[in-house]
Amino acid sequence: MKASKRKANTGMVYYLKKFWGANFLAILPALAACALQTGTSLMMIQMFQRIIERDLRGFGFWILMMAGAWFLLLGVNSLQEFFQGRAVRSMNNAVRRDMAATLLQKNHREFHELDTGEYLSWFTNDINQIESLAWKPFYQCVDSAAIIVFSAAALLTLHWSLLGAALVTAAVMLFVPQLFNQRMEKLGGICVQEQAAATSKLKDLLAGYDVLRFFGREQRFSQGADMASDQIEKPRFRLTYVKGFVSAGIGCINILCQMLVNVLIGVLSIQGVILQGSLMGGGNLCGSLSNGLGRMAQLLLSISSSKPYFEKITVRAGDAQPPAGSGLEQVNRAIAVENLSFQYGKKPILQDLSLQFQKGGKYALTGPSGCGKSTLLKLLLGWLPDYGGVIRFDGRDARDFTPEQLQQQMSYIEQNVFLFNATIRDNITLGGTFTDAQMEKALRDSALAGDLASMPDGLDTAVGEEGGSLSGGQKQRVAIARALIHDRSILLVDEGTSALDQKNADIVEKSLLANPELTLILVSHHLTPERKEQFTQVYDLQPVTPAPAISMN
Numbered sequence: 001m002k003a004s005k006r007k008a009n010t011g012m013v014y015y016l017k018k019f020w021g022a023n024f025l026a027i028l029p030a031l032a033a034c035a036l037q038t039g040t041s042l043m044m045i046q047m048f049q050r051i052i053e054r055d056l057r058g059f060g061f062w063i064l065m066m067a068g069a070w071f072l073l074l075g076v077n078s079l080q081e082f083f084q085g086r087a088v089r090s091m092n093n094a095v096r097r098d099m100a101a102t103l104l105q106k107n108h109r110e111f112h113e114l115d116t117g118e119y120l121s122w123f124t125n126d127i128n129q130i131e132s133l134a135w136k137p138f139y140q141c142v143d144s145a146a147i148i149v150f151s152a153a154a155l156l157t158l159h160w161s162l163l164g165a166a167l168v169t170a171a172v173m174l175f176v177p178q179l180f181n182q183r184m185e186k187l188g189g190i191c192v193q194e195q196a197a198a199t200s201k202l203k204d205l206l207a208g209y210d211v212l213r214f215f216g217r218e219q220r221f222s223q224g225a226d227m228a229s230d231q232i233e234k235p236r237f238r239l240t241y242v243k244g245f246v247s248a249g250i251g252c253i254n255i256l257c258q259m260l261v262n263v264l265i266g267v268l269s270i271q272g273v274i275l276q277g278s279l280m281g282g283g284n285l286c287g288s289l290s291n292g293l294g295r296m297a298q299l300l301l302s303i304s305s306s307k308p309y310f311e312k313i314t315v316r317a318g319d320a321q322p323p324a325g326s327g328l329e330q331v332n333r334a335i336a337v338e339n340l341s342f343q344y345g346k347k348p349i350l351q352d353l354s355l356q357f358q359k360g361g362k363y364a365l366t367g368p369s370g371c372g373k374s375t376l377l378k379l380l381l382g383w384l385p386d387y388g389g390v391i392r393f394d395g396r397d398a399r400d401f402t403p404e405q406l407q408q409q410m411s412y413i414e415q416n417v418f419l420f421n422a423t424i425r426d427n428i429t430l431g432g433t434f435t436d437a438q439m440e441k442a443l444r445d446s447a448l449a450g451d452l453a454s455m456p457d458g459l460d461t462a463v464g465e466e467g468g469s470l471s472g473g474q475k476q477r478v479a480i481a482r483a484l485i486h487d488r489s490i491l492l493v494d495e496g497t498s499a500l501d502q503k504n505a506d507i508v509e510k511s512l513l514a515n516p517e518l519t520l521i522l523v524s525h526h527l528t529p530e531r532k533e534q535f536t537q538v539y540d541l542q543p544v545t546p547a548p549a550i551s552m553n
Contacts, residue, residue: 018091040070122312185304336395428481
């Protein structure tokens with residue numbers, strides 16, 4: 001527990017240090033504003049002293065000075081908002097970059113252990129929480145600390161005993177919140193977990209909107225949204241009211257301390273040790289000091305509850321280390337699958353499977369649903385590491401390489417194609433630079449050129465969210481063009497032409513089969529005898545027969 005606390009705290013401090021320049025500019029106006037506020041209290045003492053002495057000219061001078069200070073304070077506050085907003089923007093962007101770096105360090109299985117809705121919550125809700133529980137309280141802590149220091153210094157100019165009373169008050173107000181830090185951290189962690197789970201439920205509801213409306217289950221949608229909403233609000237409410245009760249208790253202690261200091265000011269004023277005008281301005285200084293201490297105590301509790309959000313970040317953008325070892329060299333001979341076995345939980349999918357895929361060969365995997373065709377492709381990609389047997393690339397064990405190194409030579413096209421909400425061009429190139437000749441070849445070999453001819457914007461046609469403006473066949477053709485233009489030497493296709501009409505499917509498969517440099521491994525439920533003859537080898541996989549239960553009789 002202690003180690004995680006240090007890690008979380010280091011996370012917040014890391015960003016404050018990384019953007020020290022922006023934070024320094026954000027803090028300077030805050031310090032100036034606090035100095036001006038304290039100065040107005042000292043001016044108020046002088047103003048009331050002039051009233052007591054019936055000095056009209058002196059009274060006019062100090063009231064003008066106070067007015068000037070307040071106008072100047074308004075300008076300084078504007079600068080403070082600007083610079084703090086800019087610093088928060090920079091730190092929020094950096095946190096999101098580090099969240100992305102953390103996700104990129106996960107392997108395929110680790111990434112898919114959580115729903116995308118929860119990751120979406122990282123980039124949205126978590127950032128909002130970090131801003132409200134960490135960044136803003138930090139700046140407010142700086143304000144409070146500055147108020148405490150300036151108020152204490154001002155009180156010292158009145159009498160040393162007032163500073164002593166202020167220091168005692170500070171010690172009490174800083175100690176009390178430490179008693180509640182662990183409780184606030186625990187509540188903050190619960191808030192993180194519940195909000196992420198609720199976001200995932202909302203995402204699932206929204207994805208199933210059409211299904212629920214079609215079958216007249218609108219009530220389930222409403223009830224689900226209501227339950228998810230309460231799941232978000234309940235832990236937040238618990239955190240708020242516990243913080244409120246703790247703050248109330250701290251406030252009571254603050255009031256007692258403030259009253260004692262006010263009594264001391266009154267006694268000193270009656271005895272003539274300090275100016276009588278200190279009864280007014282000194283009370284303001286005392287209030288500023290006490291309020292600053294009480295506010296800082298509450299803000300420290302808020303910062304404690306922000307720690308769980310920083311614990312999710314395990315990698316800093318730019319610090320991520322590349323996979324150890326050299327990458328997988330170009331496959332020049334074959335991919336060998338030797339005695340391969342795999343199971344999901346206790347359900348066996350593949351058992352003692354041995355296959356060979358020669359370089360440049362064209363292979364089809366057929367068989368009924370559940371026989372392991374798609375699983376085999378994911379094993380070749382390195383996405384499912386817990387298997388028995390060996391997969392070799394030119395004799396080298398696939399376990400010696402990371403999935404990223406294996407995928408440097410492979411492209412994967414699945415049946416449910418994902419497209420980004422961008423143009424067709426962007427979905428094909430993924431931001432890379434390719435020649436016109438490369439693009440034309442990819443469009444021709446994927447049979448996408450004919451579709452583009454009927455689109456007014458051609459390659460610059462927007463595909464919509466998840467490719468919603470394209471047909472299923474068009475989406476698959478875009479995915480095939482994407483795979484071809486990136487020039488991978490091994491292409492794994494999981495029913496990648498299932499959404500194409502027979503004419504375009506034949507064009508695409510003919511192009512893939514005619515490429516002598518391409519090693520093709522294609523999953524298909526049905527192959528006609530004529531099509532089977534076009535492949536180097538057709539492997540017909542069959543479901544694994546479970547072993548019979550052993551009777552204990």
